[in-house]
Amino acid sequence: xxxxxxxxxxxxxxxxxxxxxxxxxxxxxxxxxxxxxxxxxxxxxxxxxxxxxxxxxxxxxxxxxxxxxxxxxxxxxxxxxxxxxxxxxxxxxxxxxxxxxxxxxxxxxxxxxxxxxxxxxxxxxxxxxxxxxxxxxxxxxxxxxxxxxxxxxxxxxxxxxxxxxxxxxxxxxxxxxxxxxxxxxxxxxxxxxxxxxxxxxxxxxxxxxxxxxxxxxxxxxxxxxxxxxxxxxxxxxxxxxxxxxxxxxxxxxxxxxxxxxxxxxxxxxxxxxxxxxxxxxxxxxxxxxxxxxxxxxxxxxxxx
Ligand code: GDP
Numbered sequence: 001x002x003x004x005x006x007x008x009x010x011x012x013x014x015x016x017x018x019x020x021x022x023x024x025x026x027x028x029x030x031x032x033x034x035x036x037x038x039x040x041x042x043x044x045x046x047x048x049x050x051x052x053x054x055x056x057x058x059x060x061x062x063x064x065x066x067x068x069x070x071x072x073x074x075x076x077x078x079x080x081x082x083x084x085x086x087x088x089x090x091x092x093x094x095x096x097x098x099x100x101x102x103x104x105x106x107x108x109x110x111x112x113x114x115x116x117x118x119x120x121x122x123x124x125x126x127x128x129x130x131x132x133x134x135x136x137x138x139x140x141x142x143x144x145x146x147x148x149x150x151x152x153x154x155x156x157x158x159x160x161x162x163x164x165x166x167x168x169x170x171x172x173x174x175x176x177x178x179x180x181x182x183x184x185x186x187x188x189x190x191x192x193x194x195x196x197x198x199x200x201x202x203x204x205x206x207x208x209x210x211x212x213x214x215x216x217x218x219x220x221x222x223x224x225x226x227x228x229x230x231x232x233x234x235x236x237x238x239x240x241x242x243x244x245x246x247x248x249x250x251x252x253x254x255x256x257x258x259x260x261x262x263x264x265x266x267x268x269x270x271x272x273x274x275x276x277x278x279x280x281x282x283x284x285x286x287x288x289x290x291x292x293x294x295x296x297x298x299x300x301x302x303x304x
Contacts, residue, residue, distance in 0.1 A: 002264040002302050008037035009078070009303060016071030027059045030074060042234040042265025047085065047272045054081055079299050085268060086295035087277030091252060096223045099193040100132075102184060104220070106213045106248050107228035108240060109201035112256035114143055116228055116282055117198045118150025119290040124194055125156055132192035134183030135160035136176040136216060139200035139209075147198050153287050157192075159183040176200065180216045197222070205240060210247035217248055225250040226279065229270060230257050237266035238273050245274045252279035255293070259283040267298070 012033040019026065031052050038048045058077045068076060095101045103120070105113045114137065121131045133151045135158055137143035144160045151158035161179060180197050187195045199216055202209045217225055227250040229237060244250060253274070255267050258281045271278050283289045 002041070002267075005037055005041040005264055006302050006304065008040070009034065012037065013071060013075050013078075016074055019070055022059065022070040022074070024060070026070075027056060027074075030059075031056050034078065038265075038268070041263040041268070044235065044238040044265065044269035044273060047238075047269045050272070051081055051085060075303060079303055082268075082299035082302060083295045085272040086298055087253075087271040087293075088295060089277075090292065090294045090296075091277040091279050092292065093224055093279070095194075100184065100187045100195045101193065101224070102195045102197065102220050102222045103224045103226060104180075104197045104199060104213070104217055104222040104248075105226050105228055105254075106199055106244055106250060107201050108205070108230070109140060109203050111201060111228045111230045112254075112282055113137070113201060113228045114146045114150060114198050115285060116226075116254055116256060116280075116290075117147060117196050118154045118156075119282065119287055120280070121151065121156040121196055122154035122287050123290055124196075125154065129194045130192050131156050131194040131196055132183065132187040132190070133158040134180060134187075134195055134197045136179050136183070137198050137200040138174050138176050138179070139202075143198070143200070150287075159186050176212060177215050177219045180220050184220045195220075205243040205247075210243070213248050224252060226252050226254050227270075227274075227276070228254045228256060229266060231255045231264065231266045232257050232260050234263070234265055238269050241270045241274050245276065250274075250276060252277055254278070254280045254282065256282035259289065264302075 035048055035052050055077055059074050062073050107113050117133055121133055124131050133156055135144040135147045148158050184195055199213050225248050227244045253270050253276055255278055278293045281291050281293045
C-alpha cells in the first residue's frame, strides 16, 4: 500500500531541496506533481482538488521560518493536510455510559466484516472487555459458521440462534432484526459489556440491504456503526461510502486489506468525503492483523 504514492511524493519533494525561496512556479509545479501522484493512487477527484487547493494556498502564504527551508515547509504542509484528510486525530471507540456498548458492522459483501468482527472482539477482549458477537448476516451462506469460527479463535462467544451452514447453497433463515435484539438481551443477561453485530452485505449497494442495516441499527440503538470497506476497491470507494453514510449514518470507517497492493486511494478518500474518521485498519486474514488507525502515523508512512 502507498508504495508508489510514497515514492512519487518523495521524488517531488527532492526537487525542492536546496532552494532558498520557492517561486510561484515552484509551488505550481510541485502542486501539479502531487495532484498527478494522488490521482494515480486512485484518490477521488474532488478530494484531490480540495487537497491541492489547500496546499497551494498554504504554501504561498507560508512564512519562511528559521528552522525549515522552503522545501521542508512544503513537506510539513502536505503532511498536515494528509493527516487532516485521514480524519485528524486518532478516534477510538466511545463506550456507552450504560453497558453494553453496541457496535454494528456494515459494508458490502466481501469487504471483510465477518473477519473484522473476530479481530475487533479479540482486540477488545485483550483490553479487558467481555464482548459478545452476534450473527445477523443471514444472507450469505456460511456467514454464521464463519463468525462462529472467528469467535472460537478469539475466545469470544457468538450469539447465533440460527444454525450456521457450511454449504454454499443454503443460507440460514430468520429475521436479522430479531436476532440483533435477542443478541443484545443475551449480552445484558450474561453481563457482556460490548456487543459486536455482524450484518449482511451485498455485492453492490442495494436498498433492501441498506434498510435492513438501518432497521438493525434503530432496533438496538447502536452506539457505534462501523463502515467496513475494502481498500482495494479504488474509485468505487467514494460512491459506496456515501451510500452507506446516507443509509446508516455510520460513526467510523474500517479499512480492510491494507496488506494488499491497493494504491491507497480509498484510504485517502473515504474519511474526507464522508467526514467520518478511519478508526481501524485490517491488514491480513489473521486475528492479529488489525490495528488502531492513526492518521498521523499513516501520513508519516506515506511521506517517509
Ligand atoms: P464479509 O462478506 O464482509 O463478511 O467479508 P469476509 O470477512 O468474509 O472477508 C472476505 C474475504 O476477504 C475473506 O476471504 C477474508 O479472509 C478476506 N479478508 C478479510 N480481511 C482481510 C484483510 O485485511 N486482508 C486480506 N488479505 N484478506 C482479508
